[in-house]
Amino acid sequence: MSSTTKSPYEIIVRPIVTEKSVDGGAHGKYTFVVAKDANKYEIAHAIERIQAEARNNIKVVSVNTLVVKGKARRGRFFKRANQGRTSDWKKAIVTLAPGQQIELVEGV
16 A cells, blocks of 8 residues: 555546446445555455445455546637546456445445
C-alpha cells in the first residue's frame, strides 16, 4: 500500500451500472470506477472494508483493472472551437468467492 493511506471511499468512486456489469453480478463479478492511482491490492482491500462496515464479510478472489481513455469532445455551436477531451478513468472488475454477493449493487 502507498505511504499515505486512503479511505476506501476515496479508492472506490462508484459502481458502474450497465446491462453488462449487472449481468456479471450473477457470476460474482462487480464493476467499479476507482481512483486512477489505486492498485489491485488497495482496490480489493477497500471493497472488503466497505462491505465489512455493512456487516457483509466477503472475500475478493481477483481484481482486473483497465484504464479507459477519454473521448474527444468539441463545442456545441463552433465545431472548431472549444475542443477538448474527457478525463481518462480507471475501471476495476472485482471477482468474489463463489456464493458471495454485494448487496448495494444487487437488483439494480
